[in-house]
Amino acid sequence: MSEAAIAKKQSIVEEVTAKFNDAASVVIADYRGLTVAEVTELRKQLREAGVEMKVIKNSILSRAAKAAGLEGLDEVFTGPTAIAFSNEDVVAPAKIIDEFASKAKALEIKGGVIEGKVASVEEINALAKLPSREGLLSMLLSVLQAPVRNVAYAVKAVADKKEEEAA
Structure with a gap:
């Protein structure tokens, strides 16, 4: 192999x-059996969520994972491998790929990385079942509003009772 090719592969690994x-x-999936239209739709959905999906050779992925200190991913780097990277939302790639896989049976999650730790298929699927960030924030907001709402109801009930007694 020429030095130029080796240098190019090394830069891709880096x-x-x-x-x-x-x-x-990071979510790693086997996309074998998906049509071009399905892959295009999946990429579109991921892109809209700020997730980057790439198809990279397994040997390059394996070297990059080792360089990043991620041990135990070698067994998932077999067959056609699509990899989705999300820098912002931890849940987005798992949720989108899991929902897409429920419609397109050919798509299969093989594993991934969650906040720097290697994750199994089960952990990625559990992550996919979590509500979105917006959903979690709305749940938190409703929990925070509940005590204030209860106080308001109590004050209104006292005011209504006083009004009835005055009438």
Whole structure:
């Protein structure tokens, strides 16, 4: 192999290593059997959520994972591998790929990385079942509003009772 080809592959490994290090979460999937239209739709959905999906050779992924200090991913780097990197939302790639896989049975999650730790298929699926960030924030807001709402109801009930007694 020429030195130029080796240098190019090394730069790709370094780029993918940086993506592993910077990512909040990574989902690795087998996309064998998806049509071009399905892959395009999946990429579109991921892009809209700020997630980058790439198809990278397994040997490069394996070297990049080792360089990033992620041990135990070698067994998932077999067959056609699509990898989704999310730098912001930890849940987004798992949720989108899991929902897409429920419609397109050919798509299969093989594993991933959550906040720098290697995650199994079960952990990625559990992450996919979590509510979105907006959903979690609305749940938190309703929990925080409940005591204030209860006080308001109590004050209104006292005011209504006083009004009835005065009448």
